[in-house]
Amino acid sequence: MATVDPEIVPFPEAPNSASPSSSADQIPLEQPQKVKGRHKLLQSLQRFSSSPSLTRRNRSRSASTTYGRNGASLSCVSLSQSTYAPCSSNGSATQLYGGLNIRPTTPGPTGSYAADDQEGNARIRFVADTINGPQSKKIALPTEVRPGSRSGMLEDAAVVAKPEKFDFWGKMPNELGMLIFSYLTPKEVIRCSTVCKWWHKMCYDGQLWTVVDTTDYYSDIPSDALMKLIMSGGPFIKDLNLRGCVQLREKWESESEEITAVCRNVVNFSLEGSRMEKSAIHCFLGRNQRLQYVNLSGLDSVTNGAMKIIAKSCHQLRTLNVSWCTNVTVSGLKRVVKACPILTDLLASEIKGFDEVELPSELFKRNTLERLDISRTDITDESLKVLMHGVDPEIDILEDRAIVPPRRLKHLDLHQCSELTDGGVKSLAHNVPNLIVLQLAGCTDLTDDSIIPVIQTVPHLVHLELEELERLSNRSLLELAKSPCAPFIEHLNVSSCESLSDPGMLQVMKSCPSLRFVEMDNTRISDLTLSEASYRVRKRGYDENVPQIGLRIVAFDCPNITWVGVRDILAGNAYIPRQYKVSAPDAISVVTQTVNASRTSVLGSGSGASTPMITSSITPPPPPTVYPNHIIQLKCFYAWQATVDEHTKRVLRGDLAAANRLEKKWFDYMVATEEAGIGGAGARRRRRRAREAERIYNDDDAGEPYLGLLGGRRRARSGGSCAVM
Known part of the structure; x- marks a missing residue:
């Protein structure tokens, strides 16, 4: 149904x-x-x-x-x-x-x-x-056989033409993202971390913080953010520089266990001026056995206990800086030297106990040091001899010196060691052939007898400081000019050596072409030294590039230096030799003009003739196309320093014409100042000379006096007409 x-x-x-x-x-x-x-x-x-x-x-x-x-x-x-x-x-x-x-x-x-x-x-x-x-x-047709309308076709075309949305950062591999962020500075990385979650995750990835150097932002970053960086880096951190991070003291003390549990692969570690506690420092040093560079200078919390931990755990140590650590003594450093077989740099300024021979003897046995800074210590002549010769060395009878292997030292800093004399410094001769930097400033008892042998036996010396050696004479400078290191010496400091003068410094300027810095304030040098320095710098050549500072001279408080020597420096900085100057183009151009019949008849020329007319066109010369390679930066008397600095700025930017104008005006001003004198009588004489020069310039023939004041032109006294005009 x-x-x-x-x-x-x-x-x-x-x-x-x-x-x-x-x-x-x-x-x-x-x-x-x-x-x-x-x-x-x-x-x-x-x-x-x-x-x-x-x-x-x-x-x-x-x-x-x-x-x-x-x-x-x-x-x-x-x-x-x-x-x-x-x-x-x-x-x-x-x-x-x-x-x-x-x-x-x-x-x-x-x-x-x-x-x-x-x-x-x-x-x-x-x-x-x-x-x-x-x-x-x-009845509607089925969709598959229905014809599309024009609007529908346009919509379909728009849908097809519209690009598919692509998540660029979401689909990027992490390795490529890390490479992109690695080109940013730490400040830029921190700013980028606030853009989105993905960027935040990338910016705080440990692979991006293998180096945490707070030199540029230590005073701006808060302790929480700094701790986040350290914890994010974790085992990836190899260089950790916390110099001056005093805001990290409390955080580091309370979370020292967490930090040391994460950071165990640090190679370079610096806490200079950070005021860390003793327990936190000991914990960090004990858990980082790969440390090669440790900088703890200026920390009162560093004691011999820290040196004991370093000697026990840090056997790969190469550089140790404990300068101004008042609680560290020579006994703690001795443990480090014994336990670290590849130690190359030891900086121990103001450390007490160098008057004993135990540490110098251990350093002599190791012979691995390339840099030794024991300035402002109590080292004596005996300790220095043990450091260079060892204990009871074999003596060469002919040359009267110890027969020992040469030291590997390249940097030796002994400044402000007041107990050193010529007897101890002489031991450096023939024993430090690789020496590059030697600092003996402030050792007031030294004379030429110890300086000359050392200078003659260090062929690679580049940096020499002899400041405040009052007993030093020109003989040392003459020997320096003849020594094997003369072509290589770049830095020379002889300030407050009151016995030095032009005979020695002139030879140094002539024989040392690589000089970059000369400090000779409070000496007896004169303008001759400055002129010789300017000439030697000009000999370094010219090219199309703007000048660079090639020599810095400090010569204030020198009574024999006048403004004339300073002017020689300024003139030499902007000097261009004649062969490099561009000659002015031909100043005479010939222009042919066609004169009409009426004007030709007036001038008395033939009808229909053309008369050539010669006119003069004076074109200013173009700016120079070459500049000196090097110039001199001078520090002189404070009343002239502003002019010298302005002149140097103009030369450095390539405006030699402006520099020459400034030098000329300053020269005129200094001449006028000297002529004025104290009583002002020179001013009247200067005005009278100016009036005489103006009268001579404006005077014409006897029948036309002062024609120049009325706008006239001086005529030639030959009586003939001008061939050009």
Whole structure:
């Protein structure tokens, strides 16, 4: 039995007088009376349907049929198979009513037929849905065969043209991101960490903080941020420079265990001026056995206990700086020297106990030091001899010197060691052939007898400081000019050596072409030394690049230096030799002009002739195309220093013309100042000379006095006419 479809609308019957539906007003049928038997069965059959479409009848039903009596519709589809397959947009069985019929002659109700088939003899009637509202009267094509509109095509093209969103940073490999961030400074990395979470994670990755150097930002970074950097770096940190980080003292003390548990691969470690506690320093030194560079200078909390820990755990140590650590003594340094076989640099300024020979003897046995700084200590001549010769060395009778292997020292700092004399410094001769830097400033008892042998036996000496050696004479400078190190010496300090003068310094300026810094204030040198220095610097050549500072001279408080010597320096800095100057172009140009007939007749020339006219055109010379390679930066008397500095700035930027103008004006000013004198009588004499020069310049012939004041021009006294004008 088929299911009941409550939305099937009864087919309207043909007009019939016997039927109540044949009235003009189309009165709806009334409910049939309750019947029994066969009529009841037939009445039930009209309510069943297996298809939403029924075959429309084109003629009225016979009056003899029993179906028409009750006004019921016939379900022909339920009794016979239809050859029509319904076509619907949504496939709903409740929207179609009717079948394949011939189009009626009389027009039906509006909207009763929706479309014809291809042959024009079939109709599909859309039936209104009283529940969901009116349905569409058109059937849409499937999406796959539907033609696209222009707007739709443009939208599709826009969708295709729009690039796909690509997460650049999210899909980037971590290694490449690390490489990009490695080019930024620490300050820039910290700023970038606030951009997003991914950047924050990258900026605090340990691989990016293998070097934590707070030299540039130690006063700006707070302790929490600095601790975060250290903890983020962790085992990746190799260089840890906390110089001057006083804000880290409390954090380091409270979290020393956490820090040392993470940072165990540090190679270079510096705590200079950070004021760390003793326990925190000991804990860090004990857990970092790969340390090669340790800088603890200026810390009162560093004691011999720290030296003991270094000697026990840091066997790869190469550089140790404990200068100004007042609680460290020579006994602690001795343990380090014994336990560290590759120690090359030892900086122990102001450490007490060098008057004993134990540490110098151990250093002599090791012979690994290349840099030794024991300035401002109590080292004596005996200790220095043990450091150079050892204890009871073998003595060469002919040369009267110890036969020992030469020392590897390259830097030796002994300044302000007041107990040293010539006897101890002489031991340096023939024993330090690789010496590059020698500082003996402040050793007031030294004389030429100890300085000359040392200078003659150090062929690679570059830096020499002999400040405040009052007993030093010009003999030492003469020997320096003749020594093997003369071509290499760059830094010379002889300040406050009051016995030095021009004979010695002139030879040094001539024989030392590599000089870069000469400090000779408070000596007896004069303007001759400055002039010789200017000449030697000019000999270094010229090129097209702007000048560079090649020699710095400090010569204030020298009574024999005057403004004339200073002017020689200024003039030499802006001097260009004649062969490098660009000659001015030809100043005479010939211009041919055609003169018309009337003017030619006035001038007395032939008709139609052209007269050449020669005119003069003076063109200023172009700026120089070459500059000196090196110039001198001078520090002199404070009243002249401002002019010297301004002149140097102009030369360094390549404006030699402006520098020459400044030098000329300063020269005129100094001449006028000297002529003025104290009483002012020179001023009147200077004004009188100026008036005389103006009168001589403006005077013309005897008959035309002071013609120049009235705008006239001086005439040639030869009486002939000017060939050019």
